[in-house]
Amino acid sequence: MQVNNDRLTLTVAKAPQIYLAGVIDADAPQRFDAMVKSGKIVSGSDVYLNATGNDIHAGIALGRLLRENAMTTHLGTQRLPRQSGSVGKPALCTGACAYAYLGGLYRWAPTGADRIGFPAHPANDPAPTNSSTAQQSPDELTSYLKDMDIDPAVLATLLTASSSDTAWLTADQMISTRLANNGRLPLxxxxxxxxxxxxxxxxxxxxxxxxxxxxxxxxxxxxxxxxxxxxxxxxxxxxxxxxxxxxxxxxxxxxxxxxxxxxxxxxxxxxxxxxxxxxxxxxxxxxxxxxxxxxxxxxxxxxxxxxxxxxxxxxxxxxxxxxxxxxxxxxxxxxx
CATH class of the missing domain: 2.60.40.1880 (Invasion associated locus B (IalB) protein)
Incomplete structure (x- = not known):
């Protein structure tokens, strides 16, 4: 977790920028919540996701924390120091990350080469080998989507149309189905x-x-x-x-x-x-x-x-x- 809340960021972006990268594991929601409660991450922040993870339950828990704190979700990689001379790689958000993304009050569709992918059959995946990582039930997933103002049937249609284990969604698909709202709640x-x-x-x-x-x-x-x-x-x-x-x-x-x-x-x-x-x-x-x-x-x-x-x-x-x-x-x- 990288937190950018310097004066330049707040002047240009109008909100702190939080970068979440790596694997969303079972403890990720607790670590994020601890930073919120400590004041290191504040409500209304922009959250940039570049993560993976098979624990959809953890993704849902993280998404609920994002919504509780009125945060905005994007795909994006961590900011590199200017002197590094390196060019940032595209962001990849799959599995648990994709469901965490849906927790954003405002959700920006992927741009450029950034990609977001949902498990084609998340509720039917085999239980993970780590017994401490529980899979979500279909009811839990449906309840989460409804709480996030997302039609479960619309998402299910997109996922079942995928010919692979991961349904890679385009920006147009995200916007037309309201999975992304690009900073605008429904009229x-x-x-x-x-x-x-x-x-x-x-x-x-x-x-x-x-x-x-x-x-x-x-x-x-x-x-x-x-x-x-x-x-x-x-x-x-x-x-x-x-x-x-x-x-x-x-x-x-x-x-x-x-x-x-x-x-x-x-x-x-x-x-x-x-x-x-x-x-x-x-x-x-x-x-x-x-x-x-x-x-x-x-x-x-x-x-x-x-x-x-x-x-x-x-x-x-x-x-x-x-x-x-x-x-x-x-x-x-x-x-x-």
Whole structure:
């Protein structure tokens, strides 16, 4: 275990970096936990894995410790001294390491030549020769995956498709199945009635902050309110440098005639836009919804974008509620 918590690391990475390399054996979770309790490893750290090990039970125990302490997992090798002149080798995370990786609250997919491999049939492997190393049961593995917000059936499908004892997963497979989230928790959509008017809220938590957008039905149209929580200081800097703020539906700006700028509220950059009812049909059939602030002195823009695929049911329910509340003469376009 290598701990990097020097000033440069904390300035650039915003969190301590923990490198776990070697073999994850039966005692590895206890050793890691001891360093957490001593304060040498702190909650919220970035954990880089480059390890092996057949003890899946130990991998699960280590993964639970990572989740309890809200840590982020990556694949990566230990940082080499600058004067060494050596080039770091790709990271390899297999067996127990792969299941420990799933414990990260935020999990970054492998990049470059780094590789992650899951045992094709972990619950059915023969018991290890070391009697002190107990294999996990299928129920234990299923319970762990569910606690980590991972669908056991999805992972099982990937593993059974492997033609070898180890299922090597690509970054695309990891992201598409939510085994990796690249610093972004699932988008949550809810709606309720507020003073009789339907009120939709979209909320997404990311490693760098929280993004939220509300869509409120009114008799004369709809109002978008976007909150980009980035911290008070950063929010003030963004607004001070901004030329304009806007909302995008399917990567296209909606109603560019509205030029009101963003404002700062507490820890967030806030954008408020009011649109005619016809915009609601475009929203509930959209694939993406974003809110942005354009920097006046560069091509940069600051904000966020939600991917709405998979939310069709709740968006349609919300649309129907809005139409009942304010029966506008509009038709929802077909989703392409």
């Amino acid at each position: 949550i959509a809810t709606y309720q009635l507020q003073d009789g008017a339907p009120y939709l809220m979209l909320n997404e938590t990311k490693r760098g902050g929280e993004h939220r957008m509300t869509v409120q039905c009114k008799k004369d149209g709809i109002t978008f309110t976007a909150y980009n929580s980035v911290g008070a200081d950063h929010a003030r800097q963004i607004v001070a440098r901004s030329s304009r703020a806007f909302v995008e539906i399917n990567h296209m700006e909606s109603d560019s005639s509205q030029q009101d700028n963003a404002v700062v509220q507490d820890q967030a950059v806030v954008i408020i836009r009011t649109y005619p009812a016809s915009q609601l049909g475009n929203l509930i059939t959209a694939h993406t919804l974003g809110a942005w602030v354009r920097d006046r002195s560069s091509t940069l823009r600051y904000g966020f974008e939600f991917e709405l695929d998979g939310l069709d049911r709740i968006l349609k329910q919300y649309y129907q509620s809005c139409w009942t509340y304010a029966p506008w003469q509009v038709q929802a376009p077909q989703k392409g």
